[in-house]
Amino acid sequence: MNIVDLINGCSETAFSFEILPPMKGADSGKLFRDIEELLEFNPKYINITSHRSEVEFRTLPNGLFEQVSVRHRPGTVAIAAAIQNKYKVPVVPHVICSGFSKSETEYALIDLHYLGITNLLVLRGDRAKNEKNFKAQADGHSHANELQQQVNDFNRGRFIDGSEFEAPKVPFSYGVAGYPEKHEESPNAESDIFWLKEKVKAGADYIVTQMFYDNSKYFSFVEKCRQEGITVPIIPGLKPITSPTQLSVLPRVFHIDLPETLASELRKCTTKETAVQLGIEWCTAQSEELKKAGVPSIHFYSMNAVNSVKRIAEKIY
Numbered sequence: 001m002n003i004v005d006l007i008n009g010c011s012e013t014a015f016s017f018e019i020l021p022p023m024k025g026a027d028s029g030k031l032f033r034d035i036e037e038l039l040e041f042n043p044k045y046i047n048i049t050s051h052r053s054e055v056e057f058r059t060l061p062n063g064l065f066e067q068v069s070v071r072h073r074p075g076t077v078a079i080a081a082a083i084q085n086k087y088k089v090p091v092v093p094h095v096i097c098s099g100f101s102k103s104e105t106e107y108a109l110i111d112l113h114y115l116g117i118t119n120l121l122v123l124r125g126d127r128a129k130n131e132k133n134f135k136a137q138a139d140g141h142s143h144a145n146e147l148q149q150q151v152n153d154f155n156r157g158r159f160i161d162g163s164e165f166e167a168p169k170v171p172f173s174y175g176v177a178g179y180p181e182k183h184e185e186s187p188n189a190e191s192d193i194f195w196l197k198e199k200v201k202a203g204a205d206y207i208v209t210q211m212f213y214d215n216s217k218y219f220s221f222v223e224k225c226r227q228e229g230i231t232v233p234i235i236p237g238l239k240p241i242t243s244p245t246q247l248s249v250l251p252r253v254f255h256i257d258l259p260e261t262l263a264s265e266l267r268k269c270t271t272k273e274t275a276v277q278l279g280i281e282w283c284t285a286q287s288e289e290l291k292k293a294g295v296p297s298i299h300f301y302s303m304n305a306v307n308s309v310k311r312i313a314e315k316i317y
Contacts, residue, residue, distance in 0.1 A: 098125025
């Protein structure tokens with residue numbers, strides 16, 4: 001069942017969350033324990049992030065440097081399959097442009113098809129840490145809409161080389177990202193929504209937003225999307241604050257604003273514990289308002305915040 005059908009089948013606001021694959025070399029034990037902490041809230045689906053390789057330099061015995069490509073969190077497809085098999089909860093692996101060639105993407109789609117995983121989140125992904133601007137992988141995609149086209153072609157039974165195969169009986173259904181405070185590379189909010197509309201026209205079934213801490217920005221974003229004829233569900237994404245350092249880290253890394261009321265309280269936090277409590281209270285208030293407004297689902301970015309998400313969900317769900 002696709003994500004839209006799952007959330008439309010709920011009588012109340014649905015619950016979902018996102019996890020990261022384990023670090024390279026780590027087992028899945030902690031990841032499964034984290035998931036089990038949140039299963040009692042009946043998640044309609046679980047997202048699994050995907051991560052590109054990064055270029056690193058290693059010192060050779062002769063003193064010279066060697067450039068190597070390292071993926072610190074491999075295994076998105078494997079983890080997605082393990083979760084869906086173990087917990088019988090639909091999974092949504094991320095499929096990204098960043099760091100992947102068209103061939104690598106095609107093999108991932110083939111594997112997911114074999115495994116019966118038919119929901120995706122299609123994203124451009126972040127630029128490499130050593131790059132000032134995003135650069136596509138050799139023979140890769142530069143934009144999410146190009147990646148959408150590859151998924152659409154696969155759904156029609158066409159490989160990237162033009163050869164044909166029997167189209168999947170259950171085609172991939174996918175969502176895309178939306179930015180209530182606009183994408184960092186977009187010249188303005190209007191342009192951002194224009195390209196979002198193009199993604200929906202190309203086949204996106206729903207939108208999940210970047211994290212935000214001011215609900216008015218989400219409501220304004222939804223209103224602008226509806227005015228432009230975007231009718232698919234727009235799922236708000238929330239992440240509870242868990243550290244005093246996020247006062248500067250979140251705006252810098254994710255290009256979002258923190259309301260001054262929240263920033264002022266976070267400046268007073270001198271320990272991680274006080275920041276965690278503030279994050280729970282703020283995110284709970286956000287969730288209550290969103291649920292009251294009738295949003296179809298709330299999606300929690302639970303990375304390093306599973307306990308906080310659990311405490312919020314206990315009050316909301």
